[in-house]
Amino acid sequence: MIFLHGLGSFSGEILSAFTTQPPAGRYIAVDRPGYGFSDPLPAAASGPDAQAGWLERVLDAMEIRTAVIVAHSIGAATALHFASQRPERVAGLLLLAPYGRPTRPAFVPLLRAAMLPLIGGPLRRLIRAAPSRFARAKLATVFYPNAVPARFRRFPFRHVTRSRALLAIGYELRGYNQAMMRLSLRLRQIQAPTVILAGNKDRIAQSERHAFWLASRLPKADLILLPRVGHMPHHAAPKVADRALRRLIGTTGITCGITCGSKQGLGGFRP
Template sequence: MIYVQPLPPPTVSPQVGKIIQTGREQIHMLESGGANGNPVVLLHGCGSIAEEVMMPFSGSGLHIIAPDRPGYGFSQALPAGERGPRGQSFWLERFLEALELDKVVVAAHSIGCAAALHLAARRPDLLKGLFLISPCCRPVPFKPFIVLRSAVAPFVGPVIRQHVIARWSSYFLERGLRASSYPNPVTAELSTLPAIHMVNAASIATMAEELWAFNGDMQPPEGLPADLPVSVLFGREDRIIDPGWHLDWLHERHPALTVELLDDVGHMPHHVAPDLALTMLCDLAGKTPADIAGKTSDETGEASQPVIAVA
């Protein structure tokens, strides 16, 4: 019998957008849609990039801005001590100020919601609404994260990051996507994400740092302004975080959440039910899907080949 070794998957290039200078750091962002009206700002979750969270919304016609959070993708990492949700909320504030934006809708996924919630508590004047997708916001019980802890351990950590995880980036990304998507299959568009760009030594260190800072940063019982619209989308079968655990925490801090719980859906409801996610986002933005339907790429200002620009 002849054994034929399968060819490795072709290298996928990451999408490249604009580099924004805030005065303290460089932030990479993707943008789509028309320039009219205030945009929606999208924040991705742990171990992801702007390209992923933008996928369900990029053809919607809404003006979308999606930055790589600090330490991920092409965005510069924050200094030590500022890498948790609270520090990232100040980073988000600087990002909005650099773009001269206020009264925006911020939509965030998973742990990206934590920074958005801190910003909403400190600077509600900057926000028009919050759309929280599978939000990780309440301090969580200890989890061992054996592979992640090994990858950042003294002495052996650099070897694991450089010669194990980075070398097998496609394997680790596929494993992560399957776990996040369960019980749903990994969508075709998620399968096109650039593995080497997402799973590398720098991103592994960033994941560990923000996870370690999470519980301490989310201890303060800060409330949210009662007049700030907040919508939440969760899958009931989420195996990454417990929906009830985080929804109870959110209900204590906001009197009038709009919540959609989807049966048979896991941690990626924006990819499994993109139409519902878009409708909820449009409601917060003061638009309806009919308002933005039928727009061409020329009308929405989307470019087929984004380029680096410095603002």
């Protein structure tokens, strides 16, 4: 099982929600390009379509032929592109609060300013010097209406606000819309068993705009909509997320061995 985190996060965050032993294989979480300890992709090739090529190189390096992919938020865009490009390598998809519909990026003036040639560098250094000022408000927004779990007090804010991580956010958003417009024409060809887990109070990837839209186009998708849950369903309802993953694995027939991978990336953030 390969875990792909969302925007502005890192591998340890998504993996920390899945704390029980996997029914088969291993849980492998990777930092997407530019985040955590991963090298960034070129600025002009940072969209989800290019990240699908990066994901294939990751699987090749780990000698993984096929995998169940668990992806949160905009990480779902990479998972969907990979399922479209390399269907034989995807045993199943668990999409958590997926951000997968062609959507013009939101106006985020601070992020846009942080990417400008002259003032971008100093501004990124300012954000990194005082990350808690920005992070607390961001966490509250991302988790709304759910409480931020206590373990997120140990969330490594300085790690995820490094300059290249902030640039990775901006470049990823720049490449998102065109890539997803092209993919929208091929979504019905994706045959991987898919479970979509979303909250009906999500203000970031609104379920009626993203989760329902994807469920209506992916031929083998089941949608689980959680009441009173926001953009972090895997943390707000971890038992539901765990059951959904186990059910998905059960439909794939995936077993241990080289198919399941040979390495595990746990990151540094654990519950």
